[in-house]
Amino acid sequence: MRLIKKINTIILFLLLISTFSFSKELKKITLHLSWFDQFQFAGYYMAKEKGFYEELGFDVEIIPFNFDVDIPKEVSEGKFDFAVGRETLILERAKDRNIVALYALFQATPLILVSTKESGINSVNDFSNKRVMTTIDDSSEVSLKAMIISNKVKIDNIKFLKHTHNIDDLINKNTDVISAYISKSPYELQKRGIEYNVFDPKKFGFDMYSDMLYTSENLINNDLNTVLLFKKASLKGWEYAYSNINESVDVIIDKYNNQNLKKNELIYEAKELRKLSYFNTSNLGEIKKDKIQRIHDLYNLMGLVPKPIDLEKFVFDLNNLRNLTFSQSELEYLEQRDIINMCVTPNAMPYSDIKDDKFIGFISDYVSLIENRIKKPIRLVSTSSWKESVDFAKKGDCDILPSMVWTKEREENFIFTKSYLNIPFVLSTKSDVSFINNLNTLKNKKISVVEEYAIIDELKEKYKNIEFIKVKNIDEGLKKVLDGETFGHVDTVSTTWYKIQTKHLSKLSISSKLDENIDISIAVNKEDNLLFSVLQKAVLSIDSHVKDEILNKWIFTEHKKEFDYSILWKIAIVLLIIFIAILYRQRLLAKMNDSLKIAVEEKTKSLQEMNSKLENRIKEEVEKNLKKDRLLSQQQKMVSMGQMIENIAHQWRQPLSLITTNATGLKLKKDLNDLDDEFLVKTIDSIVNTSKYLSNTIDDFRYFFKPQREKEIFYIEECFKKTIDLLGANFVENKITIIQNFDNVKIDGYETELIQVLINILNNSKDALESLENEEKLIFIDIKRVGSKVYIKIRDNAGGINLDIIEKVFEPYFTTKHQNQGTGIGLYMCQEIIHKHMNGNIEISNVEYEYKNRRYKGALVLITLDIAI
Numbered sequence: 001m002r003l004i005k006k007i008n009t010i011i012l013f014l015l016l017i018s019t020f021s022f023s024k025e026l027k028k029i030t031l032h033l034s035w036f037d038q039f040q041f042a043g044y045y046m047a048k049e050k051g052f053y054e055e056l057g058f059d060v061e062i063i064p065f066n067f068d069v070d071i072p073k074e075v076s077e078g079k080f081d082f083a084v085g086r087e088t089l090i091l092e093r094a095k096d097r098n099i100v101a102l103y104a105l106f107q108a109t110p111l112i113l114v115s116t117k118e119s120g121i122n123s124v125n126d127f128s129n130k131r132v133m134t135t136i137d138d139s140s141e142v143s144l145k146a147m148i149i150s151n152k153v154k155i156d157n158i159k160f161l162k163h164t165h166n167i168d169d170l171i172n173k174n175t176d177v178i179s180a181y182i183s184k185s186p187y188e189l190q191k192r193g194i195e196y197n198v199f200d201p202k203k204f205g206f207d208m209y210s211d212m213l214y215t216s217e218n219l220i221n222n223d224l225n226t227v228l229l230f231k232k233a234s235l236k237g238w239e240y241a242y243s244n245i246n247e248s249v250d251v252i253i254d255k256y257n258n259q260n261l262k263k264n265e266l267i268y269e270a271k272e273l274r275k276l277s278y279f280n281t282s283n284l285g286e287i288k289k290d291k292i293q294r295i296h297d298l299y300n301l302m303g304l305v306p307k308p309i310d311l312e313k314f315v316f317d318l319n320n321l322r323n324l325t326f327s328q329s330e331l332e333y334l335e336q337r338d339i340i341n342m343c344v345t346p347n348a349m350p351y352s353d354i355k356d357d358k359f360i361g362f363i364s365d366y367v368s369l370i371e372n373r374i375k376k377p378i379r380l381v382s383t384s385s386w387k388e389s390v391d392f393a394k395k396g397d398c399d400i401l402p403s404m405v406w407t408k409e410r411e412e413n414f415i416f417t418k419s420y421l422n423i424p425f426v427l428s429t430k431s432d433v434s435f436i437n438n439l440n441t442l443k444n445k446k447i448s449v450v451e452e453y454a455i456i457d458e459l460k461e462k463y464k465n466i467e468f469i470k471v472k473n474i475d476e477g478l479k480k481v482l483d484g485e486t487f488g489h490v491d492t493v494s495t496t497w498y499k500i501q502t503k504h505l506s507k508l509s510i511s512s513k514l515d516e517n518i519d520i521s522i523a524v525n526k527e528d529n530l531l532f533s534v535l536q537k538a539v540l541s542i543d544s545h546v547k548d549e550i551l552n553k554w555i556f557t558e559h560k561k562e563f564d565y566s567i568l569w570k571i572a573i574v575l576l577i578i579f580i581a582i583l584y585r586q587r588l589l590a591k592m593n594d595s596l597k598i599a600v601e602e603k604t605k606s607l608q609e610m611n612s613k614l615e616n617r618i619k620e621e622v623e624k625n626l627k628k629d630r631l632l633s634q635q636q637k638m639v640s641m642g643q644m645i646e647n648i649a650h651q652w653r654q655p656l657s658l659i660t661t662n663a664t665g666l667k668l669k670k671d672l673n674d675l676d677d678e679f680l681v682k683t684i685d686s687i688v689n690t691s692k693y694l695s696n697t698i699d700d701f702r703y704f705f706k707p708q709r710e711k712e713i714f715y716i717e718e719c720f721k722k723t724i725d726l727l728g729a730n731f732v733e734n735k736i737t738i739i740q741n742f743d744n745v746k747i748d749g750y751e752t753e754l755i756q757v758l759i760n761i762l763n764n765s766k767d768a769l770e771s772l773e774n775e776e777k778l779i780f781i782d783i784k785r786v787g788s789k790v791y792i793k794i795r796d797n798a799g800g801i802n803l804d805i806i807e808k809v810f811e812p813y814f815t816t817k818h819q820n821q822g823t824g825i826g827l828y829m830c831q832e833i834i835h836k837h838m839n840g841n842i843e844i845s846n847v848e849y850e851y852k853n854r855r856y857k858g859a860l861v862l863i864t865l866d867i868a869i
Contacts, residue, residue: 046240087295133162330530346386351495369542443466450471734770788866810830
C-alpha cells in the first residue's frame with residue numbers, strides 16, 4: 001500500500017514538472033534575413049534581445065543570409081516562417097508563391113546608384129555607354145530602372161557588371177557606376193575623402209517600398225495569432241532600435257557582426273535608415289495598396305510581370321479575412337460541436353443585458369457576426385450577475401464570456417482573443433456638480449465602482465485620497481449617488497450615458513472623463529485551444545467600421561419610457577404663462593420701437609467715436625512696435641559697431657606703428673645729417689603705401705555699415721572673404737585657425753546684412769574659444785551646394801552650448817555673456833535677417849566630429865539659402 005502511494009506521489013510530481021515545463025515552452029519561429037548582418041535588421045535583433053518575442057511566447061531563430069537559398073520559395077513552402085524582402089518581392093508573387101507582405105519597413109528603397117565626381121558622371125543622362133555594377137535583382141528593381149528610363153536613357157545602352165560588393169571597384173575605376181545602399185557606401189566614400197554623386201530614385205518620384213516583412217498564406221490561415229503577434233513584436237523591436245541607436249549598435253557589434261562593421265558605420269546606417277522608415281509617414285511599417293499598385297504597374301510597364309498578380313492577397317489586410325480559412329483540425333472541431341455556450345454581463349446596456357431570457361445590446365449583435373463567421377450557433381446561458389457568469393465559465397457551464405477584460409489573475413482560467421472594443425471610463429455625479437478635470441482634486445470623497453470590474457484595484461492605487469465603494473451593478477451605484485451616500489459612480493462611458501438618458505436625464509450628469517479604459521475581448525476556457533483559435537480568426541476578420549456602426553446603433557437608439565400623465569397639467573400651466581407673456585410683450589413692442597430707434601442712433605454715434613479712437617490707438621501701437629524694432633536694430637548695430645571699432649584697432653595697430661617708426665627714422669637721420677635721397681624716397685613710399693592700406697581698410701568698414709536698400713546677386717565666397725578680412729587680425733591675435741571648404745555659388749539678397757550675420761556668428765565662436773587653454777582653437781566653414789539650395793555650416797571646437805539654453809539662443813535679449821559684454825539680440829537679429837530678408841533658415845545644434853584623427857565637440861550653425869537662378 002505504501003509502495004503504491006509512493007508511486008502515485010512520484011507520478012504526480014512528474015506530472016507537475018511536465019505541466020510546468022509545457023507552460024513555459026516557447027514556440028519555435030524562424031526569420032530569414034535578406035542580407036548580411038547590419039543595422040538593416042536591428043529591429044529584429046532588439047526584439048529578440050529585449051525579450052519582446054519571448055513575452056509573446058516565441059523562440060525566434062534569426063537565419064543569416066545565404067546567396068544559394070531561394071528565400072521566397074522556402075517561405076512559400078513553409079520551411080521558413082517569416083523573411084525580409086525588397087521591392088522585387090512583388091515579382092515572387094507572380095511565380096505562384098503564396099507569400100504575403102505584412103508591412104514595409106522602408107517607405108523608400110535604400111538602393112541608390114553612385115559615381116565619383118572624378119568620373120564626370122554627374123547626371124543620369126551620362127549613364128549611356130557606361131559600366132554599371134549591380135546584382136541581378138538590382139538591375140530589375142523598378143526604382144532604379146524607372147529612374148534611368150525616365151531620363152530617356154536606354155537600358156540596352158548600359159553595360160551591367162556583376163556586383164563584387166566592394167566599393168574599391170568604383171574607386172579604382174573598374175566600374176563607372178555602382179549600386180549601393182544609401183546607408184552604407186556614401187559613408188565609406190566620405191571616410192576616404194572621395195567626392196561622389198548619388199542618384200536616388202525617390203528624388204525622381206520613385207519612392208518604392210523595401211525591406212518588407214512577409215510570410216505565407218498558409219501560416220496566416222492556420223496560425224493567424226502567431227502572424228499578428230510576431231508582426232507586433234517586430235515593430236516594437238524597430239521602435240526600440242530607432243529610439244536607442246547606440247545600445248542597438250553595441251548589441252550588433254557584440255552578437256551580429258559577421259561583416260566586422262565599426263560603430264561609426266552602424267550609427268551612420270541607423271540614422272539613414274530611420275529617415276527611410278519615416279519617409280512621408282509617421283506610421284512605422286505602413287504599407288498602402290495604392291502604392292503597391294503603382295509598383296506593380298511600373299513592373300508591368302517594363303514587361304517584368306509574366307502574369308496578373310492578385311495584389312489583394314499580396315498585402316496583408318485583416319479586412320480581407322472575412323471568408324475565413326480554418327485549418328483541418330479547426331474544421332473537425334467545429335464539425336463535432338453542435339452549439340457553443342456563453343455567459344454574459346447583465347444590466348450593462350448598451351453593451352449587454354438579458355431581457356425576457358433574450359440577450360440584447362452591442363455585444364449581442366457582435367456575437368451574431370461571430371456566429372455567421374464560424375457557422376455555429378452560440379447559445380445564451382442566463383445568469384443574474386456578472387459574478388455568476390464568471391463562476392459558470394470557470395466550472396465549464398459556459399464555453400465563452402464574450403465581454404471580458406484581461407487580467408493576470410484571469411489567465412489562470414481563460415485565454416483571451418485580440419481586443420475588439422476599447423471603452424473609456426467616466427465619473428457620473430449629480431447634475432449640479434461642475435466638470436472635474438482630475439480625480440486627484442477630490443479628497444475624502446466616496447465613489448462607487450462595480451465590484452467585478454478589473455479596474456477597481458488600479459483606481460485604488462492611483463487615487464489614494466478617494467474611498468472606493470464596491471457595488472453589485474451600475475443601478476446600485478447611481479442610486480447611492482442620488483441618495484447622497486456617495487459623491488459619484490465610475491463606469492464605462494456608454495453604459496453611464498445609457499442610464500442617464502433612459503432614467504436620470506435631469507438628475508445625473510457625466511462630470512469627468514478618466515484616463516483609464518478597458519479592452520474588451522472574448523474569454524475562452526483555457527483548455528479549449530481550438531475554440532480559441534477559431535474565435536480569434538473570427539474576431540480579427542470583423543471590420544472596425546462594422547463594429548462602430550453596431551455600437552452607434554445602440555448608443556443613439558431612442559428609448560421608450562412610460563408616459564407620466566402628471567406632466568400634462570404642468571405643460572398646460574407653462575403654455576398659459578407663455579400666452580400671457582406674449583400678449584404683454586405685444587403691448588410693449590410699440591413703445592419699445594420708438595425708444596429703440598433713439599437708442600440705435602445714439603449707439604451708432606458712440607460706435608463711430610469708438611472706432612475713431614480705436615484707429616488712433618492702433619496707429620499708436622504700430623508706431624510703438626516700429627520704434628521697438630528700430631531700437632532692437634540700433635542696439636545690435638551699436639554692438640556690431642563696437643566690434644568693428646575693435647577690429648579697426650587690430651587692423652590699424654601694425655600699419656600705424658610702421659608709419660611712426662618710419663617718421664621717427666627720418667627725423668633721426670635728419671638730426672644726424674645722415675639722410676640720403678635713397679632712404680628718404682624709400683621711407684616716404686613705405687608711409688604712402690601704408691596710408692593707402694589704412695584708407696582701403698576704412699572703405700571696407702564703411703561698406704559694412706552702408707545701408708543696402710536693393711537686393712543684389714553676389715558670390716557667397718567673396719562675401720565670406722570680406723567678413724574674414726574684417727575679423728582676421730582679431731582672430732590671429734587669439735590664435736584661432738579658420739578652415740574653409742567652399743563651393744562658390746551665387747545668391748540673391750543683401751550682402752551687407754549677411755556679413756553682419758556672419759560677423760555675429762564668428763564672434764560668438766571666438767568668445768567661446770577664448771576659454772580654451774593650451775588647446776588648438778578651430779573654426780570650420782563649409783559651403784555646400786545641394787540642388788537649388790546652399791548650405792553654410794560654421795562649427796567650432798569650443799565644447800558646444802549648454803542643452804538647458806540651446807533652445808533659447810534666438811530669443812531677443814537672451815544672452816550668456818555679462819551684461820556689459822552682450823545685449824542678447826545678436827542671434828535674434830541674425831534669425832530675423834536670414835528668415836525675413838533672405839528667405840532662408842538658420843539652426844543651431846551641438847555636434848561631435850573628427851578632424852585629423854581627433855574627436856571634437858562644438859556648436860554648429862547651419863544656414864540654408866536659395867541659390868540665385
